[in-house]
Amino acid sequence: MEEKDQNQKRQEVRARLRYIKSLPILPPIASMLNKMVEDEEMTAVRLGAVIEKDQVLTSKLLKMVNSSFFGFPQRISTVSNAIVLLGFSVIKTLIVTSSIFDMMQSSDVGLWEHSLGCATVAGILARRRAIKNPEEVSTAGLIHDLGKVVIRAEFTKEYNEIQGMVETRRLSMMEAELECIGVAHPEIGGWLIKQWNLPDRLILPVLYHHNPEGSPEFRELSAIVHFSDILIRAIGFGSGGDLWVPPLDHQAWERIKMGKGEVKDLLNELDERIIELQDFTIQMQQTKVK
Amino acid sequence: MQSLPISLAAPGMVLAKAVKTEDGKVLCGPGVELTAELINRLSKSGIHVAIVKGHPIHMPDEKSLAELIKELEARFERVKDDPVLRALMRVIAEHMIEQSKM
Numbered sequence: 001m002e003e004k005d006q007n008q009k010r011q012e013v014r015a016r017l018r019y020i021k022s023l024p025i026l027p028p029i030a031s032m033l034n035k036m037v038e039d040e041e042m043t044a045v046r047l048g049a050v051i052e053k054d055q056v057l058t059s060k061l062l063k064m065v066n067s068s069f070f071g072f073p074q075r076i077s078t079v080s081n082a083i084v085l086l087g088f089s090v091i092k093t094l095i096v097t098s099s100i101f102d103m104m105q106s107s108d109v110g111l112w113e114h115s116l117g118c119a120t121v122a123g124i125l126a127r128r129r130a131i132k133n134p135e136e137v138s139t140a141g142l143i144h145d146l147g148k149v150v151i152r153a154e155f156t157k158e159y160n161e162i163q164g165m166v167e168t169r170r171l172s173m174m175e176a177e178l179e180c181i182g183v184a185h186p187e188i189g190g191w192l193i194k195q196w197n198l199p200d201r202l203i204l205p206v207l208y209h210h211n212p213e214g215s216p217e218f219r220e221l222s223a224i225v226h227f228s229d230i231l232i233r234a235i236g237f238g239s240g241g242d243l244w245v246p247p248l249d250h251q252a253w254e255r256i257k258m259g260k261g262e263v264k265d266l267l268n269e270l271d272e273r274i275i276e277l278q279d280f281t282i283q284m285q286q287t288k289v290k
Numbered sequence: 291m292q293s294l295p296i297s298l299a300a301p302g303m304v305l306a307k308a309v310k311t312e313d314g315k316v317l318c319g320p321g322v323e324l325t326a327e328l329i330n331r332l333s334k335s336g337i338h339v340a341i342v343k344g345h346p347i348h349m350p351d352e353k354s355l356a357e358l359i360k361e362l363e364a365r366f367e368r369v370k371d372d373p374v375l376r377a378l379m380r381v382i383a384e385h386m387i388e389q390s391k392m
Contacts, residue, residue, distance in 0.1 A: 062314075063314075066314030075314045075315065075316075076314070077314075172368070230375075230378075231378075233365065234362075234365060234366070234375075234378060234379065234382055235382060236361060236362065236365060243364060243365060244365060244366075244367065244368045244369070245365050245366050245368070245369050245375065246369075247368075247369055247372065248369070248372055248374055248375050250374065253374055257374075260377075260381055263378065263381045264381060264384075264385060267381070267382065267385045268385075271291070271389070272291065272307070275291065275293045275307075275341055276307065276341070278293060279293060279338075279339045279341075282338060282339065283338070
């Protein structure tokens with residue numbers, strides 16, 4: 001009986017997500033981009049030119065691609081350059097999520113910082129492991145908790161209940177979400193980004209960031225995002241909604257495990273990046289006010 | 291290394307990181323010693339923060355090492371039986387101790 005209830009709740013959540021209203025999900029340009037990329041004659045320069053017509057979006061985009069969580073060595077000054085250097089799926093994700101992150105910066109700075117921090121760690125690890133297009137792994141880290149933003153914006157009543165459960169019963173966000181709405185943030189985030197036609201290299205690490213070995217593909221990428229989430233919470237930068245470091249998937253750890261020296265190097269590199277991230281958050285908030 | 295609002299930056303402090311504009315253009319490289327004139331110019335260019343070497347200013351909301359370690363332990367409370375995560379916690383604690391000595 002109870003199982004049926006959970007399943008029913010889950011279906012209801014999914015149905016509501018199809019008609020999501022409170023999230024400014026798709027800036028008009030995003031749906032246009034989908035069509036444009038299908039055009040075989042489309043080039044980065046032409047695509048960049050279209051995006052650059054939107055000045056606000058362009059300035060936000062360039063700020064993001066030049067920020068320290070990507071850690072890209074050289075300055076990127078045009079959108080077409082950004083597309084060539086970081087790949088179209090990264091740029092598209094940043095465009096599609098730009099309004100969601102705007103919202104996060106004003107209503108949930110803790111989660112914004114947690115996301116930036118996770119993106120930073122994921123990028124460092126991806127680079128160390130010589131993974132192709134490490135910026136894509138950073139991007140997966142950046143959006144791994146998108147489901148939490150959706151719950152907060154679209155399911156306000158349930159969100160308050162979930163928070164209450166975390167505080168009074170000391171449940172983790174994930175446990176409280178499952179009990180309250182029958183589905184947890186990784187799945188909700190995964191559903192949402194699937195609708196944006198992003199590649200599986202981005203979708204699967206979001207969907208499986210708490211159980212990377214469940215992922216049908218790209219387990220190494222999922223493992224990186226999984227551990228980045230754990231590490232950034234362990235350090236205590238930003239907030240994931242509850243206080244606790246989430247459990248480690250040991251099979252995933254076997255894929256990416258590192259020794260004490262490597263972890264120390266990582267912490268040193270991270271210290272510097274975190275200071276830069278804090279500045280970045282302040283900057284982004286100030287540009288919003290202007 | 292400390293991140294300071296430009297209003298608290300003072301002549302004689304040395305930049306630990308490049309000062310960059312919002313879109314990533316470098317205004318001033320790391321290792322440069324700040325002067326009154328430079329601080330003035332940076333602040334006129336819309337720079338809000340400078341990252342300087344050492345830890346020249348004690349901010350009122352800074353936590354003590356003991357508080358930091360206590361918070362670290364609280365974050366690991368639910369995973370303390372996991373040997374890998376316990377080891378991770380120890381490495382982070384050691385790192386915090388080393389940083390506090392710098």
